[in-house]
Amino acid sequence: MGGREANVVLLDENGIRSDGRKVNETRKVTIKAGVLKNANGSAYIEFGGNKILAGVFGPRDVHPKHMSNPDTGILRVRYHMEPFSVGERKKPAPSRREIEISKVIKEALEPAVMLENFPRTAVDVFLEVLQADGGTRCAALDAASVALADAGIPMKDMVCACAAGKAADALILDVNNEEDQAGQADMPIGYMPNLGKITLLQLDGVLTPDEYKKCIELGLEGCKQVYEIQKNALREKYFSSSDNR
Amino acid sequence: MKKREPKKRYVLPGDFITTAPLRLQNNVVLEGKRIISTTIGLSDISDDSARVISLTGGYMPKIDDLVIGTITSVSGNSWFADINSCYQGMLLGQDVFGRGSYPTATEMRERLDKGDIVFAKIANFDRQREPLISIADKNLGRIDSGELVRISPTRIPRLIGKRGSMIQMIEASTHATLTVGQNGLVVVSCEETNGLLKALAAIRMVDEQAHLVDLTDRVKKMLENDGV
Numbered sequence: 001m002g003g004r005e006a007n008v009v010l011l012d013e014n015g016i017r018s019d020g021r022k023v024n025e026t027r028k029v030t031i032k033a034g035v036l037k038n039a040n041g042s043a044y045i046e047f048g049g050n051k052i053l054a055g056v057f058g059p060r061d062v063h064p065k066h067m068s069n070p071d072t073g074i075l076r077v078r079y080h081m082e083p084f085s086v087g088e089r090k091k092p093a094p095s096r097r098e099i100e101i102s103k104v105i106k107e108a109l110e111p112a113v114m115l116e117n118f119p120r121t122a123v124d125v126f127l128e129v130l131q132a133d134g135g136t137r138c139a140a141l142d143a144a145s146v147a148l149a150d151a152g153i154p155m156k157d158m159v160c161a162c163a164a165g166k167a168a169d170a171l172i173l174d175v176n177n178e179e180d181q182a183g184q185a186d187m188p189i190g191y192m193p194n195l196g197k198i199t200l201l202q203l204d205g206v207l208t209p210d211e212y213k214k215c216i217e218l219g220l221e222g223c224k225q226v227y228e229i230q231k232n233a234l235r236e237k238y239f240s241s242s243d244n245r
Numbered sequence: 246m247k248k249r250e251p252k253k254r255y256v257l258p259g260d261f262i263t264t265a266p267l268r269l270q271n272n273v274v275l276e277g278k279r280i281i282s283t284t285i286g287l288s289d290i291s292d293d294s295a296r297v298i299s300l301t302g303g304y305m306p307k308i309d310d311l312v313i314g315t316i317t318s319v320s321g322n323s324w325f326a327d328i329n330s331c332y333q334g335m336l337l338g339q340d341v342f343g344r345g346s347y348p349t350a351t352e353m354r355e356r357l358d359k360g361d362i363v364f365a366k367i368a369n370f371d372r373q374r375e376p377l378i379s380i381a382d383k384n385l386g387r388i389d390s391g392e393l394v395r396i397s398p399t400r401i402p403r404l405i406g407k408r409g410s411m412i413q414m415i416e417a418s419t420h421a422t423l424t425v426g427q428n429g430l431v432v433v434s435c436e437e438t439n440g441l442l443k444a445l446a447a448i449r450m451v452d453e454q455a456h457l458v459d460l461t462d463r464v465k466k467m468l469e470n471d472g473v
Contacts, residue, residue: 059331152302154283157259194259
């Protein structure tokens with residue numbers, strides 16, 4: 001991703017961040033559900049400068065066959081960054097980082113989806129990052145969750161995600177690209193808001209135990225804000241133009 | 246005990262429905278003492294049970310369901326049919342030719358070939374094997390003519406209506422015949438072009454507006470208007 005800018009002011013004396021936000025403010029998030037006709041479920045998210053498209057297929061036949069499980073359906077996730085999603089062309093082959101993110105997103109969604117009733121099938125989630133601006137794994141997870149719900153995959157809860165972190169010695173919500181590069185810590189959190197369970201927790205950087213606790217609290221606040229936007233996206237697709245509530 | 250909510254409510258995955266000790270039906274799960282929804286739909290609490298009527302999702306085979314399938318392959322002494330589900334329907338040769346018969350590949354193809362549309366019943370389905378379908382019954386078998394329409398399988402109960410009210414209304418006012426598969430496929434046949442177009446428009450309307458309360462009135466109004 002972009003090079004490190006040495007002289008960027010991450011937090012000014014009024015507590016305003018490099019992109020004009022307050023410390024506990026997320027970037028602007030918009031989600032639209034059901035944007036792809038050929039996928040069973042889909043979503044498009046704009047999370048600040050991040051633009052991510054999610055498509056869900058399935059439950060469907062598993063290929064290669066040996067991956068199928070006779071007891072339950074399986075979830076497969078592919079997170080992929082387009083070559084044009086970053087400043088300098090990214091090679092389109094899956095990188096070490098993309099493989100890792102695919103894995104953590106899969107594991108963040110698994111506690112929510114219920115595939116026991118679909119033995120020998122697979123649910124495939126494709127996440128294409130069209131434009132990256134820091135915090136793509138959280139944004140991709142948000143979009144994946146909406147797309148899964150749109151596809152009608154049974155889920156115990158939605159999964160929402162938002163990062164918290166530390167930059168210029170202050171705890172901040174929703175870390176952007178500059179803060180990620182030049183900041184002190186980045187902690188992406190995935191959360192099931194109704195069940196109150198954390199499904200994704202990573203930490204890059206150093207925090208004291210006290211900061212760690214505060215950072216989680218701050219991140220969960222961000223997750224709840226994103227959850228409302230996810231709900232609105234689904235409501236808009238399924239329940240609009242109706243008079244029943 | 247918590248007072249029951251009289252009206253159907255729109256719910257999303259994870260939404261709380263009730264804490265009342267009710268029997269769990271479709272698309273709900275018990276987490277602790279709370280019954281929560283697992284899909285996007287309308288929550289429906291009856292006297293002793295709670296369920297969510299789903300507004301999205303694919304078709305899951307159920308024994309005795311009537312489905313419309315497309316034959317995708319003929320292999321050995323069975324046919325495989327795409328029944329718009331994550332599983333393929335298997336139609337055994339002996340179901341068509343009688344028990345103990347060993348039809349040749351040519352005989353099999355003459356009876357039903359790749360691409361043929363069949364109206365079939367799910368004869369058996371369990372977690373282990375592909376669903377078994379059967380065409381050995383009255384009204385079942387190959388469909389030779391008509392317009393094939395694909396709608397969301399979740400809209401089928403709405404298209405049929407209470408005791409078949411919606412389908413009867415569409416058939417009566419357009420003189421069309423509707424063959425409805427539980428898997429979301431509908432074959433419409435009608436001799437008049439206008440009737441056919443109207444029936445298709447009505448089906449599309451049910452597909453798009455299934456979540457609305459006054460759907461029957463809306464469809465009725467549309468059918469009464471001249472032209473499409």
